[in-house]
Amino acid sequence: MTIIVHHLNNSRSQRILWLLEELGEAYDVRRYERDRKTMRAPDALRAVHPLGRSPVVEVDGHRLIETGAIMEYLVARAGGRFGAPTDAEGAIRWRQFLHYAEGSMMPPLLALLVVGKLGLLGRPARPTVQGMLDDHLDWLESELASRPYFAGPDFSAADMMMSFPIEASRARGGLDESRPHLIGWLERIQARPAYQAALRTGGHYAYA
Template structure:
């Protein structure tokens, strides 16, 4: 059985959701953030040297990084959640699979760090705000033709894009003024598999 090392209020919520979409049995090993530092506990370093979540164990493998975990689970257990490799949409799917962490998350992380720096972070804030606006406008436009990021059908790329957009609500002011993104969040939060993952994963501050 797949074992998920799950940290509260983290990227690992996406892994639980994907496993629910795939209908796979799994075991959760739960970890809580330090209430002062908000960092993961050192116990995770016993599973992987970097001590970060998500991590999964499957068939003797320990896999880290959300993108790799999602790619692995879809390739091995759920190819129906990705366009056929021979289809042009497959490259769009792979683009959004990597864009989520490679491009969407960095300015959101910078915003968090700058906020914690207080006045020391002020000089960099305009640049980061412009980056956030650029990315949200781009994502909004990309959803103008189809309801999902990789085309007309739900895929694992939408699972990957969920976390940056949920974070953007609190850190970048994402709201109903960007109706395509707002509707996307409403659609994913209404999915039965998403709701089941919330029930099993525990409190998750970013679900509406």
């Protein structure tokens, strides 16, 4: 039974395509395009899942949502490839970053986006929100000073999860070469053949 990825262009589902490429899994892509003006997902996604969000993955007769949960499922299904390191500290870091990427780091990025859309009106809130994000970037920079990947010495699903908020920070959150470990990590993961293959499959992706 082939895996089906309901893929919204330029969205969180890009990471699922990437994981499937890394795993060498066969999959079909159902494509959805954002409205060019509002950037919102089309109503067609609501026919797949009532939240109308991306990604949605069909696998083994189940319909899965929530990127971190989908990644855990696909990693377990593949016998643990790109899963948690075997040492206790590494396993804790792996699980932590799988939750942290969307649970802690994306919220200030969403708030920045909302504040940005308000233009001048939003300006009073911007320093507070940027301050929240800077705290995250400072901490992550210090984490990558002591090891090449987020969970430990090896590339894993934790890095794939973390790509989206760090790419978003690079595009609109002030991440630049003043944080060299994060920039170096970003260049290494984006150079992976599976990342590049997923880009070709997924179509336009603003953060690549």
